[in-house]
Amino acid sequence: MTSNAPAHADAAPVIEIRNVSKWYNNFRALKDVSINVRKGERVVIAGPSGSGKSTLIRCVNRLEEHQRGQIVVNGIELTDSVKNISAIRNDIGMVFQQFNLFPHLTVLENLTIGPTLVRKMKRKDAEDLAMHFLEKVRIPEQAGKYPLQLSGGQQQRVAIARSLCMQPQIMLFDEPTSALDPEMIKEVLDVMINLAETGMTMICVTHEMGFARTVADQVVLMADGEIVEQGEPEEFFNNPKMERTRTFLDQILKH
Amino acid sequence: MTTDISSRLTQADDQAPVDDSTLLQWMHKNLFSNVWQTVLTVAVGYALLYFGWRFLDWAVLRAVWVASDPALCSVPGAGACWAVIVEKHRPMLFGLYPYDEHWRMVLFIGLYLGTVIVSLTPAFWNFRFLVPLWIIVFVALCVLIWGGMFGLRYVPTSEWGGLPLTIIMFSGTVLFGLPVAVFLALGRRSPLPVARGVSVVFIESLRGVPLITILFVAVSIFPLFLPPGVEVNKLLRVTIGVAIFFACYQAEVIRGGLQAVPRGQYEAADSLNMTYWQTTRRIILPQAIRIALPAITNHIIAAMKNTSFVIIIGLFDILTATTAVMADPLWSRFYIEAYMFVAFIYFIFGYALSLYARQVEKWTASGHN
Numbered sequence: 001m002t003s004n005a006p007a008h009a010d011a012a013p014v015i016e017i018r019n020v021s022k023w024y025n026n027f028r029a030l031k032d033v034s035i036n037v038r039k040g041e042r043v044v045i046a047g048p049s050g051s052g053k054s055t056l057i058r059c060v061n062r063l064e065e066h067q068r069g070q071i072v073v074n075g076i077e078l079t080d081s082v083k084n085i086s087a088i089r090n091d092i093g094m095v096f097q098q099f100n101l102f103p104h105l106t107v108l109e110n111l112t113i114g115p116t117l118v119r120k121m122k123r124k125d126a127e128d129l130a131m132h133f134l135e136k137v138r139i140p141e142q143a144g145k146y147p148l149q150l151s152g153g154q155q156q157r158v159a160i161a162r163s164l165c166m167q168p169q170i171m172l173f174d175e176p177t178s179a180l181d182p183e184m185i186k187e188v189l190d191v192m193i194n195l196a197e198t199g200m201t202m203i204c205v206t207h208e209m210g211f212a213r214t215v216a217d218q219v220v221l222m223a224d225g226e227i228v229e230q231g232e233p234e235e236f237f238n239n240p241k242m243e244r245t246r247t248f249l250d251q252i253l254k255h
Numbered sequence: 256m257t258t259d260i261s262s263r264l265t266q267a268d269d270q271a272p273v274d275d276s277t278l279l280q281w282m283h284k285n286l287f288s289n290v291w292q293t294v295l296t297v298a299v300g301y302a303l304l305y306f307g308w309r310f311l312d313w314a315v316l317r318a319v320w321v322a323s324d325p326a327l328c329s330v331p332g333a334g335a336c337w338a339v340i341v342e343k344h345r346p347m348l349f350g351l352y353p354y355d356e357h358w359r360m361v362l363f364i365g366l367y368l369g370t371v372i373v374s375l376t377p378a379f380w381n382f383r384f385l386v387p388l389w390i391i392v393f394v395a396l397c398v399l400i401w402g403g404m405f406g407l408r409y410v411p412t413s414e415w416g417g418l419p420l421t422i423i424m425f426s427g428t429v430l431f432g433l434p435v436a437v438f439l440a441l442g443r444r445s446p447l448p449v450a451r452g453v454s455v456v457f458i459e460s461l462r463g464v465p466l467i468t469i470l471f472v473a474v475s476i477f478p479l480f481l482p483p484g485v486e487v488n489k490l491l492r493v494t495i496g497v498a499i500f501f502a503c504y505q506a507e508v509i510r511g512g513l514q515a516v517p518r519g520q521y522e523a524a525d526s527l528n529m530t531y532w533q534t535t536r537r538i539i540l541p542q543a544i545r546i547a548l549p550a551i552t553n554h555i556i557a558a559m560k561n562t563s564f565v566i567i568i569g570l571f572d573i574l575t576a577t578t579a580v581m582a583d584p585l586w587s588r589f590y591i592e593a594y595m596f597v598a599f600i601y602f603i604f605g606y607a608l609s610l611y612a613r614q615v616e617k618w619t620a621s622g623h624n
Contacts, residue, residue, distance in 0.1 A: 063522050089528040100523035104541050104621050113537065114527040146621045159523075166527060 014039045014170060014201055015060065020069030022055060029055045030066065031225040037218075039169075042202045044212040047222035047248070053205045056222070057172045060203070061092045074169070093163030097175040099155045101147035107134070107158050108143040111165045118166070126165075133161040137191050153184025157191055164195075171195065173204040209252055213237060221245050325585045339589040340596050346580045347593065350416015350571040356408060360419050363399045366392060367422060375611060377618070412490045416571040418600070424562040424572065427494040428501050429555055435498070436505035441535060443510055454506070461503040470496045470567045489568045501558050508554060512547030513539065545619045552612040556605045573597055 013036040022030040030052045037043050045053045058064040060071060062078060062085045071078040073088045102110050111130035115121040121129070134140040137157040139150075147155055156176055163171060173192065177185040189211050196202060196215045206212070212219050213233050220230040221244070229236065229245045240246050276284070286296040317334030319327055321341050328336035340347070349360050370392045373379050400419065403409035415423070442454030461469065473496035474489060481487065516539050524534040544551065566575045577597050581590045 061526060063525060086528060089526065092526070094522075094526040096519060096523065098517075098519050100517075100519035102520065102523070102538055104545070104619065106621075114529070117533050117537070118528050148621070163526070 012039075013037055014074055015203070016070070016072040017056070017060070018070045018072075020056070020059065020066045020071060022052075022059060022064065022066045022068075029225050030059070032069070033222075033225070033227055034069075035220065035227065035230070037170075037201060037203060039201055040199045041217045042196050042215050043204070043218045043220060044216040045203065045205045045220045045222060046207065046209070046212065046252070047228075050224075051222040052225040053222045054174050057094075057174060057203055057205055060172060061089055061094055063094075090166075091169045092172060093166055093168035093170070094172045095156070095159050095163055095174065095176045097178050099147070099152075099159045099179075101155055101159055101162070103147050105146075106143070107139075107145055107147065107150070110147065110158060111162050114162065114166045129165055130161070133164045134158075136164070136194070137161045138187075151184060152180045153187045156180065156184075156188045160188075160191055160195070170201045170203070173202065173206065175205050175207070177206065177208060207252065209237075221248055223248070325589075328589060336589040336592050339586050339592050343580050343583075343586065343593065344596075346417075347573060347577045347597070348417045350420060350573075350576045351414045352416055352419075353408065353410060353414065356402070356410060359399045359402070359407065360417070363396055363419050364422065366399070367396060367426075412488060413570070415490070417576050418573050420565065420570060421559070421562045421572040423490075424494050424497065424565055425559050428498045428558045428561070431495065431498040432501040432505060432558070435502040436509055437540070439502060439506035440509040440513060443506065444513060458503045458506055461500060462507070466497065466500050466561060466564055467567070469500050470564055472496070474568055490565070490570065493565055493568055493570075497558070497561055497564060501554065501561070505551065505554050508547050508550040509543060511550070512543035512545075515546045516542045541619070545616070548612060548616055552608060556608050559604055559608070560601065573600060 015035075015037040017033060017035045020030055020033045021028065033052070033056060035043070045056065047053050055064055059066045060073065060078070066078075074091055076084050076087050078084060078088055101107075102113070105113065108127065108130055111133065112123065112126040115126040115129060116123060131140060131143065134143055137160055139154055139157055142150060142154060142158070147158065150158065160176075176192070177188050180188060185208070189208060192202075192204070192211065193215055204211070204216075216233050218230055219233050219236040221228045221236075221242075223244055228248075229240060229242045231241075236245070237249065240249060287293045313334040315334075317332060319330075319333050319336050319338050322328055322336075322338040323342065325336075325339075327333070328338055345354070345357060349357050352360055370388065374385055374389070379385065398404060398407065400415065401410060401412075439454050439458055442450040443458065445451050445454070470493055473492045477492060478486070520538055520542065521534065524538050529538070562572050563574045565572050571579060574597055577593050581587050581593050
């Protein structure tokens with residue numbers, strides 16, 4: 001099964017972002033952005049810094065609030081209603097650039113705290129679940145350590161496992177490898193590729209274009225708060241339509 | 256086979272340098288390395304030895320340890336008069352508490368300190384053990400100090416004093432004040448306008464006034480607002496007053512700790528769909544308190560000393576009891592020894608608190624600095 005196999009083409013979108021705008025005081029960070037993401041689809045969002053890509057995915061799980069437009073996840077609209085926000089967050093896992101592991105808890109505790117507190121799982125079941133995902137990210141032996149005792153790549157993999165323990169339908173990645181050494185980027189990307197192959201719906205903000213080419217169903221370029229171009233990786237990389245895209249590709253692919 | 260870098264280093268290079276400096280070498284390096292350092296070492300050393308000897312001479316060698324007649328202490332060539340402590344330790348330590356019942360106070364202190372030490376030891380951290388233990392001990396302590404049952408003579412709160420009173424006020428301040436401080440700190444950072452408003456007003460107004468004013472209000476003004484006939488024990492009112500004052504200072508310290516917790520922690524917890532209280536209790540507060548621990552310890556030790564304010568309702572804790580006792584014209588010349596004794600007691604408590612706080616920092620290190 002190649003990672004580039006198109007997702008269930010006629011499935012209804014699990015995430016609909018319609019004409020979303022966001023302001024930080026007077027600065028407009030998102031300008032009328034619309035994207036649909038279908039179930040099992042892998043979307044990579046790229047772009048220069050300040051383009052609004054992180055802001056956009058952070059709006060999806062309400063870490064940021066959008067002022068205009070609608071965001072609908074699994075049929076539930078994202079509003080100020082705490083009930084809606086909670087229902088939406090239930091289905092979404094997020095991985096951050098800075099890992100954001102809980103430093104005062106061991107790796108195992110980091111993974112079990114969500115399931116035990118939020119899903120009211122029994123401690124033993126949660127630990128079994130945690131070990132299962134630790135094995136998936138290939139670091140089961142680190143379960144008893146504290147996050148600060150692990151390398152960056154290991155910490156990020158723990159962070160991915162922690163999100164997976166909540167068994168989400170959708171995973172958001174906010175520049176997951178940007179804070180890592182080059183040697184560790186590969187181990188994290190491998191985990192993400194494995195995850196993609198299991199059919200997880202993923203939205204990934206990243207600069208790793210190799211990953212985009214391998215895994216993405218849709219690649220989106222954002223600049224200045226707007227979507228410049230979006231399309232399948234073949235089209236996007238080989239046949240960019242917009243000038244801005246061509247400039248971006250030149251900058252990013254010319255190392 | 257190419258020779259890589261590691262094989263170029265010899266076995267000897269790979270060993271860390273062995274530190275085999277002797278005491279003499281250490282002294283040479285740290286005390287006598289150059290002229291100025293040597294001069295400083297000699298000067299400080301001389302001062303230490305001189306004053307140290309004089310103190311030792313006064314405090315131990317020429318001291319008068321037991322004497323019921325103060326004249327024995329005034330003999331020329333006599334050193335410290337520790338006899339004043341032997342003579343006066345009862346009123347100093349127990350205040351106005353009836354003389355015959357002092358054994359109850361001793362039991363009180365022993366039982367309390369013992370239970371506290373047990374509670375603070377991780378080996379005993381088990382709710383099913385600690386909660387019943389404290390319920391029993393609390394009842395026992397009340398019976399001991401109040402009396403009125405089991406044949407023990409009743410002693411009203413107006414006759415309590417000395418070290419047990421200091422301990423009671425200190426415990427009340429910390430036990431009541433710390434949770435209030437946490438809620439005030441959380442309230443001040445809350446997005447809910449009412450919670451924030453109340454917290455800000457509370458903290459700013461009570462932090463800005465002297466403790467004496469708060470106690471004055473608690474003692475004299477507060478009863479005016481009570482319905483006629485309702486009376487709240489004075490000691491309780493003063494303890495709550497000191498506790499609230501302590502809480503306001505402590506709230507700001509804790510808020511500093513809360514601010515130092517990275518925003519990413521909140522975001523990670525939100526992404527896991529944890530509620531506000533789950534996040535606060537399990538993720539944010541443990542980190543915030545660990546960060547603020549040195550400052551929190553500061554205020555706790557200060558609270559120990561603020562217990563002296565109980566004089567405002569005519570009760571004598573160890574410090575004021577000592578002052579009162581030293582008014583005795585026969586012994587009043589030996590106030591230095593008396594205050595050194597009280598200072599020593601404060602120091603023991605303060606140092607024990609510091610050591611414990613340091614131990615807590617080690618326990619919660621989890622890989623940090």
